[in-house]
Every structure is written in structure tokens, then in C-alpha cells.
Amino acid sequence: MRIPVRFELNGHAVEVEVAPDRTLLDLLRDTMGETGTKEGCREGECGACTVVVDGRAVNSCLFPAPEIDGTRVLTIEGLSCDHGRLSRVQQAFLDASGTQCGFCTPGMVMTAVAFLAENPAPMDTEIREALTGNLCRCTGYVQIVEAIQLAARRSRDPQA
């Protein structure tokens, strides 16, 4: 059995059929070929697969694909601006060295995007709380926290 779903992916309308046992992560990576979203554990523990659904950061590996119907989905591929330029949060990660091996990075960035929309002037501790569902084995998180602070500062003052 396959279920038709219509949703908006990175600003573009999508109409596909999905098997009921598939996840949003499968839909993005396998059906849509959008491999920027990573699979780290498939059990909702590591956050590498984080995408933003209707403004909320979710683990796409736990999100049933049929339930995507009628939503707006934002993934790492949807962040970049015209001509592939990096968005503010991505640029802040670049400038603050917030990525090493990079495997957790798309999920980290998507969590940061949803978090900053809710909390544009966070404390470091609030950022660390927001990141507890996103594991990173390389960075020790310090420069990721700095990157998110930098993005927050730049959203208030683009010259920062």
C-alpha cells in the first residue's frame, strides 16, 4: 500500500506516494534524493537527521512519512540563498569553526535555525539545552555554541 502525500519542501510543492512504514528521513534521502539530511542512529538519539517541520525541529528518522501531508518542511538544502550562498546560520558556523567532520552539522544547523526563531537572544546555557538532542563527537560543542551566538548577534546587527 502506498499513501499519497502533498507537502512543501524548501518552498517547493511536492506530491509523492509513500509506504506507511517509511519515515520522513527515508522520504527525503531515498525518494527525493536530498542527502544533506543525515542518518546517524535511526532511533531519535543523535539528531543528525533533524529537519524543521512547520517551524519545529524534529528527528526525521522518527517522523512517519505519511504524516508529512500538508506540512512545510525545511531541510539543510533549503537554507542556502541565491547562487548557493550560505545562510546566516550556516555562515556563522563557517566563521566560528562550528563544523569538523560535518556529519552532525546539517542537524545542528537545523536545530539552531528553529531555536533562534523562537529565542533570538539566547544565553549559552539555553543553547546547550536546545542542542542536547544533537550529538557531536568532534567539536566538544564550544565552537557550535559560539556559532549560534554569532548568528544571533548578526540577526540583531548584520555587521557583527
Add this chain to the structure above:
Amino acid sequence: MTRSRHVGTERPRPDAADKLAGKAHYIHDIAVQGMLYGRIRFSDHAHARIARIDTSLAESVPGVRAVITGQTTPEIRFGLLRDNVALKKDRVRQFRDEVAAVAATSPEAAARAVELIEVEYEPLPAVFTPDEALAEGAALVHETDHAGRSRSSNLLPLSCRHLTGDIAAATAASRYIVEGTYTVPRIQQACMGTSGCLAEFSPEGNLTITAKTQIPFLAQRDFNRALEALGLTNRNSRVIVPAIGGAFGTGLDTHAYEFIAILLAWKTGRPVKIVYDRREEFSCLSPRQEARIRVCQGCDDRGRLTFRDVEVIQDNGAYTSWGATYPNVMLVTATSLYRVPAVRFDSRIVYTNNTYCQAMRGYGNPEVTWAIESNLDELAAAAGMDPIAMRLLNANEPGDLSPMGLKFDSCALRECLDAVATSLRTSSSPPAGQTRVRGTGMAGLINVGGGGKIYRSDGSGIILKLDDYGNVNVAYGGVEMGQGLHSALTIMVADALGVRPERVFINQTDTATCPWDVGTHASRGAFMAGNAAVLAATKLRERLFALAERVYADEVERNIARIGQSERIEAFDFRAARAADFDLRDGYLAPRQAPDEAWYRIELGRLLRAAHFAERDPAIFTEEAFYEPPTQLPDWERGYGNMSASYGFGAQGVEVEVDTETGEVRILRLVAVSDIGRVLNPATLKGQMYGGIAQGVGYALFEEVQTERGRILNPGFTDYKVASAADLDFPIELRFVETNDPHGPFGAKGAGELALAPTAPAIANAIYNAVGVRVRDLPITPEKVLRALSETSRR
């Protein structure tokens, strides 16, 4: 090499933008036409005879293209002692042993089929600790070695020992002596990107394998041996390295899953990809070794070390990887951290039916540093000395030749210890609540920083290719796995040659296009790559300046025609310019005595085009170099030899708060001061330090692969805790004492591994300082702290 414009400056890493845009291609993201998905059936027993394998049900699953076993495929033998085979034929020796595999058109079909393979076992007696394994009459994990010679014990035939001085005499002459036994658990590297590979054969039988490896060239050798086992003689393996989602030592060996992908691709004639899921990564990929380390140290009445005696027993698991040679690296710290006149080191590595182990960042050094630096604090306590004063009293100095024959041409251990001590002296606010007690502790470290020779070549090749536009393409065989190698290499090539970093492009690592490199490990990447880059760039500059002698005058005439005459032009007779007059800086050739004068400056691309299209002796510019560091392959029986060209030093200090009611340990702050020579890129270096410290904190406080009779009990992030951002919510102060190492490229030494070496003992020492109890068994869980507290109060 003193010329540096970009070395030492903070620059974004060249690989960051792709990673941030989701455009980096990890093995998980790579698919090719006609690709099949491979999946492995693992053993259900720790030790058993395979009585029967029935694959008929699996073969009938729609989409399945091949089901293979050890009975139906040629034997592919691998491993440091060649004691492992890709598919086990008649016996399994650990829970994760590979007994069969499937290739199918979808991952789902492969997963279904692999479950339908029926395997019957006859269980055998098994051993799960080195003590059990060495006991009289213990079951043998291997009854024969790779060549079929019978074995009589579970002890591995790898010895590594050292003796300097007379331990008995030094013991008798010591005023204070402290002995302790310190243990470390198996821990998982827990790379965020799991393991995998994609194997594909050409019709001629040549293999291309995209592999998550740190050793592309040694892997090529292993894969070529596999081709021979398949009867494919005079064929080649090409190893391509994709973006790597963390490695931390997991790529230091070739793995059964890679040989199985090769077997499946060979059998089906189609590309086959195998990627581990997280459960497989935890339960079927080799973790860091479990070990027990006995340390005894003595000092005189002033606190000067008199001797050190270290004995290591390491649980190897069922097969042997390069990681079994941890003791080779432990020797560095055991013989040479602080000045010790008499040293004895011995190691035993033991087969068990546990999961076999492999390399992880630090490669024995975090283990041995844990034992020695814990014991040193105990010795200071016994002598009634301040542990910081004791370390300073015994610190290594530049110019020292250690008992192992290590030469410290640069060494700032004393400065590092001093800086940590100063930082720890600054007081913090008093603890909240009566049950919480605060304390500080520290530990020092030494780590190889100029390669680590444990193979017959520790060298590294590089090719620098200039194109007609002044771009530099770099072919380097080392691996970027997140540590920042490409960042360091980019700025070193830029400075060594004299171009802008934006003009430097690093090629994908590929054995077909890159020159040989032994592998990216032992903190050697930037050190080797930089030295090789300096050699090749020097050759390029010589050739460019010789060329300039020929074409420079004409090019300056063109400048003058375009820009116009000037009086200043006569400051330099450009018509008589010789090679020695030139410099190349930021992509412009100019005379040294007038580097900024527009008339005299020739853009590199223009110079290269002039050479390329010249009527006489046209030329293009590519240079290669091979750097072999001035080191020795140690004699392991004697434990002697200068295995690294330079050595990194450092110290870490922590302040902890121990809750005496719950046993919980909270880190309040951490300071790490390091001597890694000159800093190449502060941003990526800090990233290495923060990340290493995070792993060190996990090692100290909560990480452990839990097993029961060889079965791994916590194969996922739910039960295996990796530090989250909230777990590390304390300030980390990083400082660097910039020695200028004579062997390092631009004075730099390797930095990748040293951050996690002293973290665990620094924390244990701080706990002792706070509440007076000593935990000698990692990880230091709240239960162990509580137990130690109650034992102390009973005494």
C-alpha cells in the same frame, strides 16, 4: 622556514562550506547505477563451531542477488597477525563474527534475507577476561596461527618491553614508593557517520573501492591481497576516500565488511555498498582496548622520581588489529613523561572471546597516562608533597634524551604545568550545599608530535600542480576526517609556495592520483603534509625563479607599456635580474628588494602561461616530494628508538565538585595548556582541543561498552552515553605555549591526540583533592565514588 603570511591566522576551513550546505558526500550519500546493498549475518555465539549454514530461504527473497558464506567463497585472510578471515568457515570466536552475507537490490530485501539465513552452532567453552584466558587449561581462542602452526596459549606473540637502570636498587634507594593498579574500559569511537564502503569491479577485474579509511595505501595493499585470494592476479585496487563522518582510529585497519563487499561485488558483477547501522557500529565495529595497568613509582626525600615500573595487560578480543600495538605508544609516556632514571615496562596482550579491539585516538596514551598520572598524585600524597611541585621538580627539559632514546628538541612541559597551576590557584565561589565538596587536580602529558614510526616507512608524499591560472592543485594521500588537515595543509602550501590560500585546492584522496602516505594517525597529518609541502614548494620556487630569469624582462616591459614609465623603476635593473633576486608572495613574482612595486610584479598565472606557451623550451610546473621524518623504528624488545621527530607536551587542570550524598562529579572548569609547537590555524586547533577534551571527559566519567560473556549490552546512544552539549556546560580555558620545533613545518608539531590524554587522571586527582578518595577504575561513575567514600569512612 620562517616565511609565513597565513600560518597562524584564523581562517575558515576549506571543507566547511560543503559540509554546512549538506553537499559533502559521505559513504551514506553515494549511489551508483546498478548498485546492490550488502548486509552481514553475524554470529549468535561468543565461541562455537559452525555446524551448518542453510541459505536457501534467504536466496528466495525477491531482490536478492547473492548469498555467500565462508564455504562458498575463497578465504580472505587479514589483520595485523593475519588471524582473521572475512567470512568464518567453521568456527566463530566472538559475537560479531561474520558468518554469511547478502547482496540485494534494496536494503530492505537484504535485511530480510540475512535474517532468513539458518545457522546451527555447537557452542564451545569461551574466555572473557585475560585472567581466564591465561589460566591453566583455558580454552584456546586460536588453536593455530595464520600459517597453521599450533598455539599453546592465548598470549599474543607481540612483545613490547623496556628496561633502563636497576629497578631493585632504585626501589631500595627510594624514600617513598606507591604502587597501584588502574583499569580502563572498552569504549566506542562513536563516529557520527557510521562505517561503510562501496566496492565495484571493472570487467578486467580491477577493483575500485570507496572506503571510510585512514590508511588508503595500506588498505590498497590489503585489498590487492584479497584480489589475489580471488584468483585475480596482476590486478589493482583503487581506494577512494569520501567525506568522512569522524574516524578516531576506526579507519586504521581494513575490516571484514570491506572484504565482504569485495566478495559480493566479485560474485554479482555489480557495485555493492555496505553501510553499518548504529547498532552494528556499536556491536560489530572494534572499540578501544580494555586494559589493566600496574604502576609502581618511587621518589627520594625531595620528591625526585627514582624509578617507574609499569606492567600492562590488554584484552585483545578474538582477532588482532593494529590497535594491539598500543604498548608501543604507551612506551613513550611510560619511559619519558617526566625525568625518570630507572624504568621498566612490560606488556602482555591476550586473546579472549570478547569483541576484538582496534585503534582509538591517543592509541594507548590516554590509558597509560591515566595510570601514571594517577599514581604520581598518590606518590605526592605519600611524600607529603604538593602534586604540582612534584611534577615541576621532575619536568622534562628541552635537549633531554629520554630512557627510550626520545630526543626533545623542543619541550615546554614546565611552562604548561606552570600555567595550569597558576590558573587553578584562582579561587572560585564556594560550593552550594553542605554535601558538595570542591577540589582541583592536574595531569601532564607527552605525545608523539612528529609522526610515530611503527611501520617500516612513516613517510608522506605530495604533488603540487600549478595550472595556467596560478592555481595550485594538491594531491596528498592523507585523510581529512574532520580534524582540519585540509585547513592546515592549505595555509602551509600557500605560505611555502607564496600564493593566496584561495588559490590552493586539495584533491580528493585517491590511491590512483595521490602519492603514498602511511596513514592519518599518531597526530601526524599536518606535520607530515606540511613538511612534504615545504619540500615540493621549495622545488617549485627554484624552477619558477629560474624560469623568471628567462622571461622576466619581457614581462616587465609589458607592464611598463601598460602602466607607463616611472623614475623609481631604475631602482632595480630588471634586465639583469637573476633567480636569487626573486620572491613569490601571495601569487605575485617580484624582486625581493622592491616587492610592492607594480611595475616589477608579475602575476603567477601570467608567468606560467609565458613558460607554457614559450617558443623555446615550453614547460608546465608540477613537483612532487616525499618526506620521511628523521626517526627510528624502535626495537620493541628493548623498547628503544626515537620514534617521532618531535614530541608534544601539555597539562590539564580541572576543578570539580563532588556530591558526597550522590557520588556525582561535576566539572566546574577545565584548563588545558599545550606545547604543540607553532599554532597553524588557531580556530581548527582549538576545535581539536575542545573535541579531545570532550572525549576525555566521557572516558573519565561515563563511557563504557558494557558486555556480558562477550555480548555487547549497550549498542546504541540510548544506553551508551556520549557527552551532549549540556553535559559539557563548563568553561574550558585553552592556552598554547608556542615552541618553534626545528623539525616541524613552520615550527608546528602534531596536535590531534594530545587533548584527551590527561583529562581522566586530572579529574581523578581533583576528586581525590576534594573528598580524599581514589578511584582507579574508569569510568568514575557516581556508584564508584560512593563506594570509595563509604570504604574510606569505614576505615
